[in-house]
Amino acid sequence: MSPFPPANVATDRDLSICVFAPWPLFTIAIERHTNGADDVYFHAGGQAVWVARMILGLGGRARLVGPFGGEARTVLEALVAAEGISLRAIPVRGGNGGYVDDRREGTRQRLATVPSHSLDRHETDDLYNAILAESLRCGTTVLTGLATEEVIPLDFFTRLANDLRANDVKVVADIAGRVLEAVEGGLTLLKVSHEELQEAGLATDDSRKEILEAMHKLRGKAENIVVSRAGEGSLALFGDRFWEAKGPEVHARDHTGAGDSMTAALAMAIASGMEGPDALRLATAAGAMNVTRAGRGTGRLEDIEVLAGKVEVHEVTA
Incomplete structure (x- = not known):
């Protein structure tokens, strides 16, 4: 049985989630087919796209909002639409970035990288208006960070988080670095990794004590906080109670994308009113399932639910 309420008139708004994509x-990807020939895969990507993809896998509806321009625009818009993701594309003069990976030997080797262009003042204003309006329509929004800080000004996130919270939008953020510094508050839930806490100087190591103290330091920014710890499971602060989750043992095919799958599951949980420990259990299962796959932000709810039954969640003392 699905952990989320059925899609009907009463809950339709609750499971429609807006996802902010500042850098689609x-x-x-070039991969080796089983017959020895090369396969080439084309996808829309970036953190927000991977989150939106997982929201669909969990049975939700994703509304992606971001800038699209240059030669890649037509291809990207078509790829997003082909996945079933609803798109609000903001036309920009600069081109979207991207990359080419060679995975024929089983690991990712970056062959080429194209940087994303910076938005001008008018494009930034159009993007802000779009994400604000679509967030108000959906009621729940996921904020993702920047690969490069030159794409949009950091105060974009400061203003947006405050405006969304002031208008009763539930805000789930998967951000770090200077973007996290720029957000003064207003987050319903913040998802961050233990590596990002250390890079920010909020934790000196990945011990439970250091992570719990770092979560205390971030309480001014978010009501609830989830910290992923790779193979060590995750820690969470829901309200005033701390929780720890440990996922089942699975063979990891590709670690990338697990955090984005967790974020998508947390957004679905927040949108549906799921309790903290259950939200953490679902998110841990979604992340664990994703590492068994080559695709980022992929997995099916019916399979993730089974894995969630193997996730251990217990309360811990700060």
Whole structure:
């Protein structure tokens, strides 16, 4: 049985989630087919796209908002639409970035990288208006960070988080670095990794004590906080109670994308009113399932639910 309420008139708004994509990318992957020939895969990518993809896998509806321009625009818009993701594309003069990976030997080797262009003042204003309006329509929004800080000004995130919270939008953020510094508050839930806490100087190591103290330091920015710890499971602060989750043992095919799958599951949980420990269990299962796959932000709810039954969640003392 699905952990989320059925899609009907009463809950339709709750499971429609807006996802902010400040840097949508094109991705090209070259892989080895079982017969020895080369396969080439074309996908829309970037953190927000991977989150939106997982929201669909969990049975939700994703509304992606971001800038699209240059030669990649037509391809990216078509790829997003082909996945079933609803798109609000903001036309910009600069081109979207992207990369080409060679995965024929089983690991990712970056062959080429195209940087994203910076938005001018008018494009930034159009993007802000679009994400604000679509967030108000959906009621729940996921904020993702920047690959490069030159794409849009950091105060974009400061203003947006405050405006969304002031208008009763539930805000789930997967951000770090200077973007996290720029957000003064207003987040319903912040998802961050233990590596990002250390890079920010909020934790000196990945011990439970250091992470719990770092979460205390971030309480001014978010009501609830989830910290992923790779193979060590995750820690969470829901309200005033701390929780720890440990996922089942699975063979990891590709670690990338697990955090984005967790973020998508947390957004679905917040949108549906799921309790903290259950939200953490679902998010841990979604992340664990994703590492068994080559695609980022992929997995099916019916399979993730089974894995969630193997996730251990217990309360811990700060």
